[in-house]
Amino acid sequence: MDSAVSRRSNIKIAVGAIVCEESTLKGHITIGSRTVVHPRASIIAEAGPIIIGEGNIVEEMAVIANRLPAGAPEPASTPVMIIGNFNVFETDSRCEALKVGDNNILEMKASVSREVELTNGCVVGAACSLTEPETVSENTIIFGSQCQRREMNDKPYPQVGQIDYLTRVFPNYHHLRKPNMKIVKEPAI
Amino acid sequence: MAYLFQPDYVRYVCSCGSVKPVSKIYFCRHCLKVRCGYCVCHEVDSHYCSNCMENLPSPEVRLKKNKCSNCFECPCCFQTLSTRAAPAPVRAGGNPSVEDTKSLAKPPPKKVYYLSCSFCRWTSRDAGIPDQFVATGGWPEQENPHLARIVALLEYHKILASRERQQSERKKFHPKRTYMQFEKFAMSSVMVRKRAGLCPLPQSQQSDYPQPAVASEEVEELSPDIFTQPLDITKITTLEQRLKHPDVQAEEINQLRPQHKQFLMKRSQRCRVCEHNVCKPEYSPQSIKFKIQLAAFYHIPEVRIVTCEPLRIGQTSELLLKLCNPTQHQTQIMLFPLSTSITPTTVTAAGTKEVDRENMQLGCESPNLLPSLVRQITVTEDPKPLKLSPQAEIILPESILILPPRDDAAEYDDTGDTHNFQDDPKLVVWRKGNKAVIRLLVKPNEDEQIEEGKEITVGFVMQYGYVNTIATLEHKEPQKLDLKIKLFLSIGKLVGST
Numbered sequence: 001m002d003s004a005v006s007r008r009s010n011i012k013i014a015v016g017a018i019v020c021e022e023s024t025l026k027g028h029i030t031i032g033s034r035t036v037v038h039p040r041a042s043i044i045a046e047a048g049p050i051i052i053g054e055g056n057i058v059e060e061m062a063v064i065a066n067r068l069p070a071g072a073p074e075p076a077s078t079p080v081m082i083i084g085n086f087n088v089f090e091t092d093s094r095c096e097a098l099k100v101g102d103n104n105i106l107e108m109k110a111s112v113s114r115e116v117e118l119t120n121g122c123v124v125g126a127a128c129s130l131t132e133p134e135t136v137s138e139n140t141i142i143f144g145s146q147c148q149r150r151e152m153n154d155k156p157y158p159q160v161g162q163i164d165y166l167t168r169v170f171p172n173y174h175h176l177r178k179p180n181m182k183i184v185k186e187p188a189i
Numbered sequence: 190m191a192y193l194f195q196p197d198y199v200r201y202v203c204s205c206g207s208v209k210p211v212s213k214i215y216f217c218r219h220c221l222k223v224r225c226g227y228c229v230c231h232e233v234d235s236h237y238c239s240n241c242m243e244n245l246p247s248p249e250v251r252l253k254k255n256k257c258s259n260c261f262e263c264p265c266c267f268q269t270l271s272t273r274a275a276p277a278p279v280r281a282g283g284n285p286s287v288e289d290t291k292s293l294a295k296p297p298p299k300k301v302y303y304l305s306c307s308f309c310r311w312t313s314r315d316a317g318i319p320d321q322f323v324a325t326g327g328w329p330e331q332e333n334p335h336l337a338r339i340v341a342l343l344e345y346h347k348i349l350a351s352r353e354r355q356q357s358e359r360k361k362f363h364p365k366r367t368y369m370q371f372e373k374f375a376m377s378s379v380m381v382r383k384r385a386g387l388c389p390l391p392q393s394q395q396s397d398y399p400q401p402a403v404a405s406e407e408v409e410e411l412s413p414d415i416f417t418q419p420l421d422i423t424k425i426t427t428l429e430q431r432l433k434h435p436d437v438q439a440e441e442i443n444q445l446r447p448q449h450k451q452f453l454m455k456r457s458q459r460c461r462v463c464e465h466n467v468c469k470p471e472y473s474p475q476s477i478k479f480k481i482q483l484a485a486f487y488h489i490p491e492v493r494i495v496t497c498e499p500l501r502i503g504q505t506s507e508l509l510l511k512l513c514n515p516t517q518h519q520t521q522i523m524l525f526p527l528s529t530s531i532t533p534t535t536v537t538a539a540g541t542k543e544v545d546r547e548n549m550q551l552g553c554e555s556p557n558l559l560p561s562l563v564r565q566i567t568v569t570e571d572p573k574p575l576k577l578s579p580q581a582e583i584i585l586p587e588s589i590l591i592l593p594p595r596d597d598a599a600e601y602d603d604t605g606d607t608h609n610f611q612d613d614p615k616l617v618v619w620r621k622g623n624k625a626v627i628r629l630l631v632k633p634n635e636d637e638q639i640e641e642g643k644e645i646t647v648g649f650v651m652q653y654g655y656v657n658t659i660a661t662l663e664h665k666e667p668q669k670l671d672l673k674i675k676l677f678l679s680i681g682k683l684v685g686s687t
């Protein structure tokens with residue numbers, strides 16, 4: 001009981017966020033308003049806290065992890081993972097990048113490693129993986145079996161309709177974690 | 190069925206000499222021979238668009254350059270583009286009062302359409318193509334930069350064709366006249382004049398001849414900044430993207446334009462010897478069924494490798510094979526060494542007789558109803574010599590294996606009907622329905638220098654009983670035949686020597 005309370009208190013969920021009970025949340029996590037975390041999604045803050053912004057969708061089997069690579073020395077300062085607003089982490093995608101901007105999409109089975117920085121409006125296509133350290137410039141799409149790259153004309157639209165739908169539907173079918181954090185400021189959109 | 194697409198461990202030798210898995214070969218029921226994609230005639234039945242399923246007659250297809258006029262392909266990843274609707278941008282300016290009264294009277298549900306790729310998210314907006322106000326059509330066509338040259342060459346070839354036609358028609362009317370002889374041998378009038386000792390006429394009639402292409406060694410210089418400017422790989426096209434549209438070969442991503450989708454075709458395959466179809470799909474593009482599908486796995490017993498013990502030189506290993514009878518008739522299987530002749534035989538009262546359907550069938554009842562002018566002339570080739578040689582000896586049984594006919598209901602029957610076959614217990618390991626597992630012994634050749642880890646192949650001739658249900662002039666009743674086919678099996682890698 002005591003451990004459950006302390007585990008709970010590490011997780012801050014803003015009012016308006018939909019976080020399913022069946023999701024796996026470990027460590028210090030802050031989840032912003034209107035963010036939807038599906039059942040069976042995992043957010044694992046092992047090496048340091050994870051701060052997730054507003055309007056993100058984390059689909060089932062997606063993993064967001066702040067995790068040190070195996071055998072890496074303990075860093076001097078605690079690494080903080082910051083995820084911006086209106087990102088979509090599709091089914092079975094894996095994000096370990098410490099910095100994720102806004103309006104990015106990780107498609108099914110996409111994988112982004114720790115040393116990668118996603119700026120804004122990037123799309124990592126289905127089954128594409130980024131493993132080498134780099135900063136992905138804005139509106140880049142990575143697609144296909146050869147991980148081809150192109151700069152898009154426009155960033156992907158925020159999935160507002162989908163967020164609204166999930167916000168309406170999830171409470172009817174799933175147990176939710178209770179929000180425990182008041183909104184400090186008005187949401188951007 | 191997934192195993193049909195796996196690596197070819199068991200391969201059958203086609204009558205043309207090529208070696209293929211059972212899923213890739215046909216069985217011509219008329220010549221009773223195995224045929225494959227190399228030794229049949231391929232005929233185009235119909236052209237269709239795989240996206241909108243439109244089906245066009247071939248002259249129209251030629252006119253449209255084998256491309257669908259409605260569907261587009263992503264120039265970036267080659268998937269089909271879909272049309273997306275978006276609300277039209279509100280246009281400011283003009284006469285506000287008139288606009289306001291109009292919009293109050295009836296709100297115009299204005300929409301614009303653009304093309305979008307759902308895979309790589311390329312849109313027609315990326316290419317700077319203006320949005321359209323109608324959902325279908327109206328997209329600007331990309332002009333081929335070499336159009337003028339192509340048209341000139343086409344025109345010229347049309348002239349050549351008509352001249353040739355005129356000549357051959359003249360030939361037809363006066364085939365024996367000696368003075369026409371020169372034209373018969375395609376001599377030009379210039380040559381005729383030369384022969385007659387006259388000086389050639391000045392060449393004036395050749396003005397319609399287009400300028401011939403001139404090969405040039407000079408290549409455009411690279412701009413010097415190619416060595417200094419950092420390369421932005423997100424903005425240049427790949428080789429594949431360029432070669433997909435050889436007429437334009439855009440170098441930059443933003444020069445890519447949506448391309449019309451290419452038609453696919455349905456084709457039928459015809460046996461070259463007896464001219465019967467071995468495969469004919471249904472005409473409709475929506476249908477995935479066949480009118481005729483004489484695939485070998487409906488007629489020839491299928492052989493699968495169950496297990497093979499590790500192979501060592503000079504040591505016998507056990508090889509388990511599963512045989513399956515796909516036909517509606519009982520079959521008896523015997524295995525022979527590779528050197529056996531594979532001519533089909535039939536057992537009659539007089540004894541075993543060789544059957545050669547191929548020569549018997551030829552010319553007597555050709556199913557090809559097209560007039561002989563239109564019909565494709567079939568060219569039959571002699572079979573290629575087989576280059577495969579087995580690296581292991583296989584000890585073949587002398588007893589016969591009988592497989593009952595296929596019975597789809599028996600698959601769900603667990604009562605274990607054993608059919609009471611008098612099986613050789615040394616040969617048959619397991620049996621159920623129309624399937625049986627047999628045990629053979631293999632021994633990698635000692636005299637050959639085989640390296641460790643090398644794939645070992647064995648081969649044998651399989652004789653199987655086949656019931657021919659096609660009534661012919663001589664045989665009205667189903668005819669029982671013993672057919673033979675050569676098989677090669679990759680049974681595993683050599684582990685070492687003893």
Ligand SMILES: [Zn+2]
Nearest residue numbers: 203205225228
């Ligand atoms: Zn063949």
Ligand SMILES: [Zn+2]
Nearest residue numbers: 238241257260
């Ligand atoms: Zn089409």
Ligand SMILES: [Zn+2]
Nearest residue numbers: 263266306309
């Ligand atoms: Zn595409």
Ligand SMILES: [Zn+2]
Nearest residue numbers: 217220460463
């Ligand atoms: Zn045939």
